[in-house]
Amino acid sequence: MNAPMILSPEALAKIDKATTKYPPGQKRSAVMAALTIAQDEKGWLSTETMDFVAQCLGMPPIAVYEVATFYSMYDLQPVGKYKISLCTNLPCALSGANAAADYLKKKLAIDFNETTGDGQFTLKQGECFGACGDAPVLLVNNKRMCSFMTREKLEKLLAELK
Amino acid sequence: MTCLHGRHINPIILAGLDGNNWCIGDYMRRGGYSALKKVLSEKIPPEQIVNELKKSALRGRGGAGFPTGLKWSFMPKSFTGEKYLICNSDEGEPGTFKDRDIMRYNPHSVIEGMAIAAYAMGAKTGYNYVHGEVWDCYERMEVALEEARAAGFVGDNILGSDFSFQLYNHHGYGAYICGEETALLDSLEGKKGMPRFKPPFPASYGLYGKPTTVNNTETLACVPWIVLNGGEKFLSMGRPNSGGTKIFSVCGHVNQPGNYEVPLGTPFAKLLELAGGMRGGKKFKACIPGGSSMPVLPAHIMLATDMDYDSIAKAGSMLGSGGVIIMDETVCMVKALLRLSYFYFEESCGQCTPCREGTGWLYRVVNRIEHGQGKQEDLDLLVNVADNIAGRTICALGDAAALPVKSFITHFREEFEHHIESKQCLVPTYA
Amino acid sequence: MLDLEIDGKQIEVKEGSTIMDAANQLGIFIPHFCYHRKLSIAANCRMCLVQVEKAPKPLPACATPVMGGMKVFTHSDEAVNAQKGVMEFLLINHPLDCPICDQGGECLLQDLAVGYGGSSSRYEEEKRVVADKNLGPLIATDMTRCIHCTRCVRFGQEIAGIMELGMVGRGEHAEILTFVGKTVDSELSGNMIDLCPVGALTSKPFRYTARTWELSRRKSISPHDSLGSNLIVQVKDNRVMRVLPRDNEEINECWLSDKDRYSYEGLNSEERLTRPMLKQDGEWKEVEWQTALEFIAEGLKRIRATHGAEAIGALATPHSTLEELYLLQKLMRGLGSGNVDFRLRQCDFSAELQGAPWLGMKIAEISQLDRVLVVGSMLRKDHPLLSNRLRQAAKRGTHINLINAVDDALLMKIEHKVIVAPREMVKTLAEVLKATAEAKNKPCAFSAQLAALNPSQEARRIAESLASGNKAAVFLGNLAQNHPQSAALHALAQELASLLGAKFGFFGEAANSVGGYIAGVVPFGTPAGKHAKAMLEDPLKAYLLLNTEVELDCHNPREAVAAMRKAELVVAMSAYRHKAAEYAHVLLPIAPFTETAGTFINTEGRAQSFNGTVKPLAETRPAWKVLRVLGNLLGLAGFEQDSIEQVRAEILPDAGADLAQRLDNRLRRQILAAVEIPAADGLQRIGEVPVYSADAIVRRAASLQKTRDARAPVAWMPGVLYERLKLRDGDKVKLTQEQGSATLEARRDDTLPQNCVRAASAHSMTAELGAMFGEITLERAT
Numbered sequence A: 001m002n003a004p005m006i007l008s009p010e011a012l013a014k015i016d017k018a019t020t021k022y023p024p025g026q027k028r029s030a031v032m033a034a035l036t037i038a039q040d041e042k043g044w045l046s047t048e049t050m051d052f053v054a055q056c057l058g059m060p061p062i063a064v065y066e067v068a069t070f071y072s073m074y075d076l077q078p079v080g081k082y083k084i085s086l087c088t089n090l091p092c093a094l095s096g097a098n099a100a101a102d103y104l105k106k107k108l109a110i111d112f113n114e115t116t117g118d119g120q121f122t123l124k125q126g127e128c129f130g131a132c133g134d135a136p137v138l139l140v141n142n143k144r145m146c147s148f149m150t151r152e153k154l155e156k157l158l159a160e161l162k
Numbered sequence B: 001m002t003c004l005h006g007r008h009i010n011p012i013i014l015a016g017l018d019g020n021n022w023c024i025g026d027y028m029r030r031g032g033y034s035a036l037k038k039v040l041s042e043k044i045p046p047e048q049i050v051n052e053l054k055k056s057a058l059r060g061r062g063g064a065g066f067p068t069g070l071k072w073s074f075m076p077k078s079f080t081g082e083k084y085l086i087c088n089s090d091e092g093e094p095g096t097f098k099d100r101d102i103m104r105y106n107p108h109s110v111i112e113g114m115a116i117a118a119y120a121m122g123a124k125t126g127y128n129y130v131h132g133e134v135w136d137c138y139e140r141m142e143v144a145l146e147e148a149r150a151a152g153f154v155g156d157n158i159l160g161s162d163f164s165f166q167l168y169n170h171h172g173y174g175a176y177i178c179g180e181e182t183a184l185l186d187s188l189e190g191k192k193g194m195p196r197f198k199p200p201f202p203a204s205y206g207l208y209g210k211p212t213t214v215n216n217t218e219t220l221a222c223v224p225w226i227v228l229n230g231g232e233k234f235l236s237m238g239r240p241n242s243g244g245t246k247i248f249s250v251c252g253h254v255n256q257p258g259n260y261e262v263p264l265g266t267p268f269a270k271l272l273e274l275a276g277g278m279r280g281g282k283k284f285k286a287c288i289p290g291g292s293s294m295p296v297l298p299a300h301i302m303l304a305t306d307m308d309y310d311s312i313a314k315a316g317s318m319l320g321s322g323g324v325i326i327m328d329e330t331v332c333m334v335k336a337l338l339r340l341s342y343f344y345f346e347e348s349c350g351q352c353t354p355c356r357e358g359t360g361w362l363y364r365v366v367n368r369i370e371h372g373q374g375k376q377e378d379l380d381l382l383v384n385v386a387d388n389i390a391g392r393t394i395c396a397l398g399d400a401a402a403l404p405v406k407s408f409i410t411h412f413r414e415e416f417e418h419h420i421e422s423k424q425c426l427v428p429t430y431a
Numbered sequence C: 001m002l003d004l005e006i007d008g009k010q011i012e013v014k015e016g017s018t019i020m021d022a023a024n025q026l027g028i029f030i031p032h033f034c035y036h037r038k039l040s041i042a043a044n045c046r047m048c049l050v051q052v053e054k055a056p057k058p059l060p061a062c063a064t065p066v067m068g069g070m071k072v073f074t075h076s077d078e079a080v081n082a083q084k085g086v087m088e089f090l091l092i093n094h095p096l097d098c099p100i101c102d103q104g105g106e107c108l109l110q111d112l113a114v115g116y117g118g119s120s121s122r123y124e125e126e127k128r129v130v131a132d133k134n135l136g137p138l139i140a141t142d143m144t145r146c147i148h149c150t151r152c153v154r155f156g157q158e159i160a161g162i163m164e165l166g167m168v169g170r171g172e173h174a175e176i177l178t179f180v181g182k183t184v185d186s187e188l189s190g191n192m193i194d195l196c197p198v199g200a201l202t203s204k205p206f207r208y209t210a211r212t213w214e215l216s217r218r219k220s221i222s223p224h225d226s227l228g229s230n231l232i233v234q235v236k237d238n239r240v241m242r243v244l245p246r247d248n249e250e251i252n253e254c255w256l257s258d259k260d261r262y263s264y265e266g267l268n269s270e271e272r273l274t275r276p277m278l279k280q281d282g283e284w285k286e287v288e289w290q291t292a293l294e295f296i297a298e299g300l301k302r303i304r305a306t307h308g309a310e311a312i313g314a315l316a317t318p319h320s321t322l323e324e325l326y327l328l329q330k331l332m333r334g335l336g337s338g339n340v341d342f343r344l345r346q347c348d349f350s351a352e353l354q355g356a357p358w359l360g361m362k363i364a365e366i367s368q369l370d371r372v373l374v375v376g377s378m379l380r381k382d383h384p385l386l387s388n389r390l391r392q393a394a395k396r397g398t399h400i401n402l403i404n405a406v407d408d409a410l411l412m413k414i415e416h417k418v419i420v421a422p423r424e425m426v427k428t429l430a431e432v433l434k435a436t437a438e439a440k441n442k443p444c445a446f447s448a449q450l451a452a453l454n455p456s457q458e459a460r461r462i463a464e465s466l467a468s469g470n471k472a473a474v475f476l477g478n479l480a481q482n483h484p485q486s487a488a489l490h491a492l493a494q495e496l497a498s499l500l501g502a503k504f505g506f507f508g509e510a511a512n513s514v515g516g517y518i519a520g521v522v523p524f525g526t527p528a529g530k531h532a533k534a535m536l537e538d539p540l541k542a543y544l545l546l547n548t549e550v551e552l553d554c555h556n557p558r559e560a561v562a563a564m565r566k567a568e569l570v571v572a573m574s575a576y577r578h579k580a581a582e583y584a585h586v587l588l589p590i591a592p593f594t595e596t597a598g599t600f601i602n603t604e605g606r607a608q609s610f611n612g613t614v615k616p617l618a619e620t621r622p623a624w625k626v627l628r629v630l631g632n633l634l635g636l637a638g639f640e641q642d643s644i645e646q647v648r649a650e651i652l653p654d655a656g657a658d659l660a661q662r663l664d665n666r667l668r669r670q671i672l673a674a675v676e677i678p679a680a681d682g683l684q685r686i687g688e689v690p691v692y693s694a695d696a697i698v699r700r701a702a703s704l705q706k707t708r709d710a711r712a713p714v715a716w717m718p719g720v721l722y723e724r725l726k727l728r729d730g731d732k733v734k735l736t737q738e739q740g741s742a743t744l745e746a747r748r749d750d751t752l753p754q755n756c757v758r759a760a761s762a763h764s765m766t767a768e769l770g771a772m773f774g775e776i777t778l779e780r781a782t
């Protein structure tokens, strides 16, 4: 009944604020925001975290799980400290995304959907970010977009994150 | 910077931007919010705005090209309950990246456009659904919205009138399908982004079951200019049935990828020239002119085509979202199709049978061909499977998955056959 | 109305109809998977694509609204081509191993594939494999077979009222599952199996036990709750293998509760009694029927001679058939005793009714109500499908109001509710009555008793809700009927209904709760006698028990067992060996409903007769025959019936045509002693009957006994109590009533009323306790 607090008061306040965007009785509209906030804080979405979000928004847990598994930026498994998602869609591929992918895989010694042994990096293959003009593009932890990722810029980025 | 130099032709939305002048003060110095002020101070009747849009021949910039004025007129006028206006900024169509620049460099044009649109349709609440991957745009829109609220352009009794409009940003989190307008509505309702069967159309049963209009970011950003300058002026900038300017996102093998706002009807050759021509002086081979969901066309056809809805349609493709993907002679068309097929396979929402099952089938067969395991019958099989998907699904993702397959095979059949026969590529792999 | 043409046939349909509706009216079959007439339209399978004149592409019949003048072709080349294309897609990832699939032979996909599938597949890629899920003890999964029609998901959301299954993931990775590690616990869950058009969801107990073509199908009627669900009983080798719903829109629609569906396992239980038995010198011996019956006849005669006929009583459960009940009371009255009753869980017998208490309306009429008050009911569990009718009504805007002792989730919108201790329910209902009288500005029968009452806010809201409707109804549930002041609740509810111009009814407790009255198994015939409570409070010398396990079926099991132990003769007629072995002298194996013909009169007063579906097990005999022979042995008149039809004709002379006149909820005398809360400061027990403990068959249904609803009883209590005893989850408490006690795990439930402890009855773990709603004390168990 009185479930333990899974998220910090700050995160809860943010979720509360997100719910005010929607009409009364439509709290569940904030589920994407709530899951994003929860993932930002926890690094990934465990069953426990999703249960908690379900309770916060008065949703059936399975409905939260449906949402979390539908949108590709939610992680239902632990990821590295830095999750690097690289767009490899056609426009990016035309401008060097495959070379960037090869470089990252070699440098980090992992394939897509893998995490480095030290838990620092996870590599993901992304679909179109809507930034094809800046190709190759990648996202660090979903929110920081890096453009024109030539070999030099990738090197710099990895050095900065290490 | 991708779009800010004086490389557009008669720009409307991207005019005067330098990458930093996105704040409300800058926008107002450029004449921003005067359209909204005009509407409210002159108490322009909503029907008049809708008429002006009809005259402008503004067509939806989200992909389907539906006439905007006509769409607005579908909103039930006598309905007294809540009505919603949605801005579709879930730009995820490969090759398209214009809404991102509109949001980060000229966010207030969208807000003002939405306020006017809401006024014209009697909507009291609006949401701007922002693609999850462009988080900085979401944050920028949040700041801009605060500015607009503080300045009284959004909220209760806007500019002292009796018009109130509440506007919020909502972010996606990685699902191409949410760009489809009814999937977007489900997503906004806190569900999986699964497209809805139509009818009922959003205008009668939309967000939370209420009358709703969904417009693309670029579409809405055109609205203030039309209100200020009149529909006829907008129309005259483009072509009949294709009014105004359009932002083309040019990417791929060009020297200067980026957004180019040009009048509709501008020759493709001109656009290619603006984008700095072919990268490395290589030979132009093929182009997808309207975002990856539209049919690919070989270079010679593209070079003879103008960039407007009707001309591109006549050439055998569609203007779509205006994402122009340029491919040079080094591109293997099998590999290019493979990547696109994988995309639609990955992004199918999975509810309807032909798309859920068919996109995977297409991808796997193309994959076999690419890897030297194809058979000649596979080409007919691909076309037939694509035909069994197209037009039989709930939403147009099914068509989007089918059209590339059919057009690639139609225009570049010999490359596919070569792959099958000699188990290798006709062209050297691209970098 | 709109005109259209389908395959050249003209038809007129209502505005808003779909092409599928129109085709159904015409009797034209359009292939489909996701469409189901009771569920929302998903239009996701695409199997129902048809050609529509002027439409540029084929349209799904299930979702496309009819427009006037439409011309539809369901078998044109375009339509068939589209349907075949969809079928090919459905099959590419579907295993083609029907011979090993449990759905084989009754699979919609298999059936349609014959008509619409190609002969060989063009798909050469690897097929998808989906991991199976554990959904609990009732539903087996084979998820690779799932075709993503989402019927099961929609069923949960729309009918069961709770979303337990979802479709997670996206695209080809989409799969149906529960939340990680959770099971499907709805009391209606088995319907998902029927809805699943393929072999993805099948019955776990039935799995691999038989193929559909080996089964014979017989019609029957559910013997459990008072709805009288229509059944198809499937039989192989004289054994019941499976139970499925038989459509009856007026009763169960196309649904079955899990209790109705899975209880059949209890029919095949190891505990079945197979031979008559006599206790001789403290030892049970198997005997011939003749021996057993002669023993009983002699015993009864002897007791009548020494103690008088009034020393003999009969207790039956309302799960017995009409014919059995009738012959039982006939036998008793023949002996000269009026001590007969089937209302074993009732404890207040002061109400005198004009007829048999019933729903007060047709079941289907529930769907038309716009205002409802339910008093005292574990609605969802006691009446799963009546509850669904209310849920669907609530969705359409019907106000459902509630006065109850627990606040269990009903999975429907409850307009207003008052949750109070059972002892406060009379006062609460009186408040609603008073508030209604005020709102309506009408006098009411009990103004004197109500004078001092000051209705609470919530009572007023309920009154307002009820008064604002056009078609209202007031219902008393099982808890209200078994309540210590059930007569007062009855009087108040009746008065409330009459003030409102509303219907008034009872949610009958069991299959023959109406039938028991019609059969006369009530002590106010001629001769009159003692009711159930009196027979047990003040022990008799001999008891005939029909299907009754007194320790589980009576209001006060402690008192009941004590009475049995004191008797000189206890005859237990039952399909099972049970605790009667400790107190009875004779055990007679009688047939459960599948092994005898009989009749149940459901809560709307509909008599539904059925025949046996299998032969009686071993030496088992139908109880009506046993009673008839016993009547003969006792030399009583009127036991010459040769057939069940003759017995039935005695009870229902015009085949039940006059039944309607024998139903009447009205009290003979409008009495109401007091509405004040009886002074008591102790704790009150809320001893409801758990759904899978309600009758002898379900108690032995192995799979149902593994569900969450069948978990061992725990002592639920509100936070104050819980904290006062410094309890933590997992701690045990000792509950005591009269001299009996039970030790249960303690749990906190802050929605319970103060001063109440909720501890289920009808369970072996609480059989030592006393009355269902009696006083109870509580201490920490050491």
Ligand SMILES: Cc1cc2nc3c(=O)[nH]c(=O)nc-3n(C[C@H](O)[C@H](O)[C@H](O)COP(=O)(O)O)c2cc1C
Residues within 6 Å of the ligand: B059, B060, B061, B062, B063, B064, B065, B066, B068, B071, B088, B089, B090, B091, B092, B093, B176, B177, B178, B179, B180, B181, B182, B214, B215, B216, B217, B219, B220, B395, B396, B397, B400
């Ligand atoms: C698969 C799919 C993806 C789509 N993605 C987008 C998108 O990212 N942005 C957009 O504005 N419209 C997108 N659309 C089109 C929308 O459904 C809708 O037509 C559009 O937002 C309407 O706005 P408009 O009339 O201003 O173009 C997509 C459609 C489909 C079928």
Ligand code: SF4
Residues within 6 Å of the ligand: B177, B194, B195, B347, B348, B349, B350, B351, B352, B353, B355, B356, B393, B394, B395, B396, B397, B398
């Ligand atoms: S076409 Fe694909 S994306 Fe669209 S509704 Fe059907 S399954 Fe979903």
Ligand code: FES
Residues within 6 Å of the ligand: C031, C032, C033, C034, C035, C042, C043, C044, C045, C046, C047, C048, C049, C060, C061, C062, C063
């Ligand atoms: S029955 Fe119409 S789409 Fe499934």
